[in-house]
Amino acid sequence: MPKDVAVIGVGQSAFVRGYQGSIRELAFEAFREAMQDAAISVKDVGASVVCSAPEYDKQRTPSGLIAEYLGLNPQPTFIVENVCSSSTSGIRVAYGLIKSGLHDVVVVLGFQKMSEISSADSQERMGRGADIMFESPFGTLMPAYYAMHARGHFAKYGTTEEDLALIRVKAASYGVLNEKAVYRKAVTLEQAMEAGPVCSPLKVFDCCANADGASCVIMASADKAKEICKEPVYILGLGAATAPMNVTGRTTFAGLDCAKLAADEAYEMAGVGPQDIDVAEVHDCFTIAEMMAYEMLGFAEPGKGPELIRNRETYKDGKIPVNVDGGLLSKGHPIGATGGSQVRTIVLQLRNKAGAIQVPGAEIGLVHNIGGVGIYGNVIIFGR
Amino acid sequence: MGFERFGSKSFTSQAKVAEFVDYLDKGEVAYTKCRTCSQAYFPPRADCANCLGNDMEWVAIKGNGTIVTFTHTMYAPTGFEAEAPYTIVVAEFGDIKVLGRMNKSVPVESLSVGMAVKVEVVKLPDGQVTYEFLPA
Numbered sequence: 001m002p003k004d005v006a007v008i009g010v011g012q013s014a015f016v017r018g019y020q021g022s023i024r025e026l027a028f029e030a031f032r033e034a035m036q037d038a039a040i041s042v043k044d045v046g047a048s049v050v051c052s053a054p055e056y057d058k059q060r061t062p063s064g065l066i067a068e069y070l071g072l073n074p075q076p077t078f079i080v081e082n083v084c085s086s087s088t089s090g091i092r093v094a095y096g097l098i099k100s101g102l103h104d105v106v107v108v109l110g111f112q113k114m115s116e117i118s119s120a121d122s123q124e125r126m127g128r129g130a131d132i133m134f135e136s137p138f139g140t141l142m143p144a145y146y147a148m149h150a151r152g153h154f155a156k157y158g159t160t161e162e163d164l165a166l167i168r169v170k171a172a173s174y175g176v177l178n179e180k181a182v183y184r185k186a187v188t189l190e191q192a193m194e195a196g197p198v199c200s201p202l203k204v205f206d207c208c209a210n211a212d213g214a215s216c217v218i219m220a221s222a223d224k225a226k227e228i229c230k231e232p233v234y235i236l237g238l239g240a241a242t243a244p245m246n247v248t249g250r251t252t253f254a255g256l257d258c259a260k261l262a263a264d265e266a267y268e269m270a271g272v273g274p275q276d277i278d279v280a281e282v283h284d285c286f287t288i289a290e291m292m293a294y295e296m297l298g299f300a301e302p303g304k305g306p307e308l309i310r311n312r313e314t315y316k317d318g319k320i321p322v323n324v325d326g327g328l329l330s331k332g333h334p335i336g337a338t339g340g341s342q343v344r345t346i347v348l349q350l351r352n353k354a355g356a357i358q359v360p361g362a363e364i365g366l367v368h369n370i371g372g373v374g375i376y377g378n379v380i381i382f383g384r
Numbered sequence: 385m386g387f388e389r390f391g392s393k394s395f396t397s398q399a400k401v402a403e404f405v406d407y408l409d410k411g412e413v414a415y416t417k418c419r420t421c422s423q424a425y426f427p428p429r430a431d432c433a434n435c436l437g438n439d440m441e442w443v444a445i446k447g448n449g450t451i452v453t454f455t456h457t458m459y460a461p462t463g464f465e466a467e468a469p470y471t472i473v474v475a476e477f478g479d480i481k482v483l484g485r486m487n488k489s490v491p492v493e494s495l496s497v498g499m500a501v502k503v504e505v506v507k508l509p510d511g512q513v514t515y516e517f518l519p520a
């Protein structure tokens with residue numbers, strides 16, 4: 001179980017609709033919180049990794065601007081983009097920078113101001129998040145792809161719309177408790193089932209909310225962490241994989257291969273298995289995404305994911321608590337910031353500082369962050 | 385040039401596989417197959433990722449396929465709003481899978497995974513050309 005790289009500080013802005021400030025100011029909110037959490041100064045930072053899906057930004061090459069505003073000149077900075085999984089890919093890059101010995105302390109800053117561009121522009125870009133030659137000309141869109149995975153799961157395993165609705169009910173029950181969440185209302189099973197259709201079988205409450213937000217994760221070498229941090233949380237394992245962007249190249253619509261591969265790699269590196277995970281943050285951009293995550297991560301056998309949620313095993317007091325911060329469904333999904341926010345939740349859990357959503361005695365946590373509809377999969381396992 | 389005629393709205397004009405559109409004009413939905421290693425590709429490719437070759441032949445899709453998955457979308461990205469709602473389908477034809485839309489007259493309630501479909505070329509009024517699925 002390697003303990004070479006640690007998280008020494010985490011921060012997150014509130015996730016909101018229509019942030020009333022610029023992207024640099026949004027980024028600074030998460031940065032300030034993480035720097036205060038780590039109790040370090042900018043002189044201690046060796047490099048920054050800025051994570052954003054730049055199609056939402058008017059600012060060209062935002063890493064330069066963000067590094068300047070954070071006070072991180074003249075240190076090197078890099079932009080990392082893997083759409084919705086940008087910031088966990090940024091963490092993988094930072095892990096390499098630290099493990100290689102190039103830098104002792106690296107700031108990973110994820111942000112997205114989705115409202116920076118108009119709703120029409122946003123819809124236009126959404127259509128191009130697929131193979132633009134052979135998929136986009138049919139008017140494909142993100143919810144349609146996850147809906148086709150829901151259909152695939154239903155057909156193979158008999159999963160129902162109610163099973164998916166139960167996932168939303170759980171997420172909303174925790175979103176109520178998260179003061180940084182964009183959606184803070186409870187959702188009943190009836191509300192979820194009666195909501196209007198989006199892409200069959202997915203309905204309104206099966207889909208996460210767009211949001212503006214920023215996250216910040218400060219990482220350090222183990223030696224540096226021991227020197228400056230009272231409560232380091234270590235990266236025990238990390239895995240990453242890809243699958244064909246064009247879904248006609250996929251092997252299944254009942255799961256995401258990239259997530260399974262990333263999970264297997266992370267478990268092997270950490271020397272732990274699914275049964276050892278005390279708390280998990282999974283990429284629930286749609287309810288079906290969480291359902292598939294249960295199975296790809298090994299929390300349930302393939303096809304048994306619905307039983308987990310029916311038996312409330314993924315609630316805080318269940319066998320494997322999942323997304324007890326409200327998940328993307330209620331917290332919101334500001335693309336480049338999402339993975340860093342998931343990491344923050346796990347770090348707070350492992351420090352026993354998660355407040356109302358604390359899973360008692362949590363020692364090993366997992367983050368599962370997916371880019372696109374299973375194009376990029378990142379899984380990271382954390383421990384004290 | 386040529387690929388901009390694919391679909392109700394194309395995002396690409398130049399492609400080595402623009403012949404795909406010529407096949408559509410002839411009423412055929414075609415894929416490429418590597419002459420060196422026999423790997424079949426849909427979407428069609430000019431280059432073989434299996435053997436690094438580029439000696440490809442075009443083969444028309446024949447016969448029936450089966451539905452792998454589908455969804456009926458109420459929303460559409462910019463440029464497609466007037467076409468919504470529509471049904472997007474992935475269907476399997478032997479070695480290859482094809483993504484496209486179901487013919488608009490086919491109710492989504494009548495579809496199921498595993499159902500047999502055929503693929504047909506559609507010529508749009510504005511000179512664009514595409515394909516769609518129909519129950520076999």
Ligand SMILES: [Zn+2]
Binds near residue numbers: 434435436
């Ligand atoms: Zn070949």
